Amino acid sequence: ETGVTQTPRHLVMGMTNKKSLKCEQHLGHNAMYWYKQSAKKPLELMFVYNFKEQTENNSVPSRFSPECPNSSHLFLHLHTLQPEDSALYLCASKIGNTEAFFGQGTRLTVV
Amino acid sequence: KQEVTQIPAALSVPEGENLVLNCSFTDSAIYNLQWFRQDPGKGLTSLLLIQSSQREQTSGRLNASLDKSSGRSTLYIAASQPGDSATYLCAVRSDDKIIFGKGTRLHILP
Numbered sequence: 001e002t003g004v005t006q007t008p009r010h011l012v013m014g015m016t017n018k019k020s021l022k023c024e025q026h027l028g029h030n031a032m033y034w035y036k037q038s039a040k041k042p043l044e045l046m047f048v049y050n051f052k053e054q055t056e057n058n059s060v061p062s063r064f065s066p067e068c069p070n071s072s073h074l075f076l077h078l079h080t081l082q083p084e085d086s087a088l089y090l091c092a093s094k095i096g097n098t099e100a101f102f103g104q105g106t107r108l109t110v111v
Numbered sequence: 112k113q114e115v116t117q118i119p120a121a122l123s124v125p126e127g128e129n130l131v132l133n134c135s136f137t138d139s140a141i142y143n144l145q146w147f148r149q150d151p152g153k154g155l156t157s158l159l160l161i162q163s164s165q166r167e168q169t170s171g172r173l174n175a176s177l178d179k180s181s182g183r184s185t186l187y188i189a190a191s192q193p194g195d196s197a198t199y200l201c202a203v204r205s206d207d208k209i210i211f212g213k214g215t216r217l218h219i220l221p
Contacts, residue, residue, distance in 0.1 A: 002154070033209065042115070043200070043211040055207045090154060092209070097142050097162065100202075100209055102155040 003027045006091050006103035014111055015081060021106045023074040023091030032074040033092040033100070034066060043090065049074060081110045113138045113205050117212035125220045128191050132215045134184040134201030146175050146186050147200040149214070155200065159186070191219045 004025045013019050023032065034046040048056035049068040063085075065077040074091055086109045094100040114137045124130050134144070143162045147155040159168045159175040161184070167176040174187040188195060198214040 002156070004154075006154075031207070035211075040213075042213045043202075045208055045210065048207045050207060088152070092155075097204075099145055099157045099160040100204075101157060102147070104154040107152070 002101040002103065004091060004093055004101050004103040006089075006106050008106060009104065010107045010109075012109045012111060013078070013081065015083075017081075018077070018079040020078065021076040021089055021091075021108075023076075023093075023103055024072060025093045025101070026072055027093060027095070027101065029093035029095045029101075030071050031094050032068060032071070034074065034076055035090040035092065037088040037090060037105070038086075046076075078108075081108075083110050086110045113141075113203060113208070113210045115201060115203055115210050115212035117199075117201055117215050119215060120213065121216040121218070123218040123220060124191060126191060126193060129187065129189050130191055130217075132186040132188070132199050132201075132217070134186070134212055136182045136184075136203045136210075138205060139179050139182050140205060141179065142204045144175075144177055144184050145202045145204070145209075146173075146184075147202065148197045149200060150197050158199075193219045193221050195219050 007022045032049045036044045046060045047066045067075040088105045090105045091103045092100045118133045145160045146158040161177040172189040177184045196219045198216045200214045202211045
């Protein structure tokens with residue numbers, strides 16, 4: 001256990017559905033990240049939040065909408081996804097210059 | 112734009128051997144470098160973190176080195192065991208971003 005919890009662990013959704021991924025940490029970290037991991041590709045940074053403010057959006061399509069209501073929670077709202085969005089979505093958190101901790105990920109399948 | 116490369120992409124070695132995994136990065140302006148391991152379908156487990164001012168870090172059978180000026184890091188695994196089989200990922204922190212390599216898939220043969 002890293003202290004970073006992601007729910008759900010698995011999600012199957014249709015292209016017209018709306019769903020949300022949740023990430024939670026009570027480690028006192030102030031920075032939170034969303035990554036996408038597809039087969040045979042490096043982890044792709046999607047969004048970065050520092051003290052609840054978005055500091056990085058790595059040209060992510062608008063069908064992915066992040067939300068960070070406080071430093072402990074991070075959401076990724078999904079709507080009208082495409083099959084190529086199927087991947088493992090990983091959340092991470094850290095504070096300052098210390099090590100980053102990752103959750104177990106949500107395995108998303110878009111049908 | 113920071114790019115991270117890991118060599119080799121895959122490696123199979125007999126149990127008990129010592130091995131070295133390599134990581135290189137294009138922009139030496141980093142805050143730190145972190146090595147992770149990932150088991151299939153799982154999240155990432157942090158192994159070692161090296162700050163930009165440090166040269167190496169050790170944890171058990173693992174030793175990671177950092178040469179920031181040349182943009183290189185190595186992860187040394189001593190006396191490898193079948194349980195070490197996993198994908199090993201190198202990541203560098205630049206500003207707010209943590210950028211990953213594609214990883215080295217390691218298989219330890221019993």
